[in-house]
Amino acid sequence: MIGSTGITASTLGGPRQADGTCGLATRQADFARAILDPVKPPPAGLIGPDGHPSEKRFAVYRNNVVVGLIETLKAAYPVVRRLVGEEFFSAMARLYVVAEPPASPIMLDYGAGFPAFITRFEPAAVLAYLPDVGRLERAWVEAYHAAEASPLSPAALGHVPPGDVPTMRLTLHPSVRIVRSAFPIVSIWQANVGGNDAGTVDIDAGGEDALVARPEAEVEIRCLPAGAAAFMEALRAGSPIVDAMKKGLFASPRFDLATALRGMIEANVIVGYDLPPVRSMGAA
Secondary structure (H helix, E strand, O other), rough: OOOOOOOOEHOOOOOOOOOOOOOHHHHHHHHHHHHHHOOOOOOOOOEEOOOOHHHHHHHHHHHHHHHHHHHHHHHHHHHHHHHHOOHHHHHHHHHHHOOOOOOOOOOHHHHOOOOOOOHHOOOHOOOOOOHHHHHHHHHHHHHHHOOOOOOOOHHHHHHOOOHHHHOOEEEEOOEEEEEOOOOOHHHHHHHHHHOOOOOOHHHHOOOOOOEEEOOOOOOOEEEEEHHHHHHHHHHHHOHHHHHHHHHHHHHOOOOOOHHHHHHHHOOOOEEEEEEOOOOOOOOO
């Protein structure tokens, strides 16, 4: 029985394979292809309660599956949905569902490719910032479901000798996500999230890089200062502070190390650190 539509797979029939599976894998693959393609007929072997094939019942089930996946995308991308409107979003999401069906039974994973799909979706091209807003919302979902970790207190970091700070490696919270954009995506998100009244955002005001993290119960989105995104990305890749600082300065000559570190401490995204081993006096 499939859902509440009364469709059954008659004995999961078909010729029995050498391993005794009765072609189940083939039947399941045919079903998966047909369920998201309205042009395809129901797979052979599916029958209704009367023992006969039922295209109408299969169409109901197909629609329920597609609608369910669209609702999943609506929940994951509320700001994108608000920016383009209900009708446009539903049409775009339906095409995405057909193009990229779920690859996992875990719905948390579904929709990761939606921002990239928006980039390729020509009718959305007039909103050049939309894919980056989508990336920001995907980062929110990932941060929300990331592992827990306890942030270090400022006092703990204060015990590090100043001379060791340049070579120190920082461990960031597992929820940390960095989204860099040529558009003011944090301002756009803040103006449209939840029940906020969408204010006027100057799209030409310049780009904004976002820090997305869930150090405690709630996901927080902060706008990063110049160069801080490159700095934090280098830290997350394992670079010591001195090398990460070079990345920040390369990204922007306005990068300020003290400002970046202070912002990270305030955001509670530092959960650990490593210091280089002490060299002996005779070390080369």
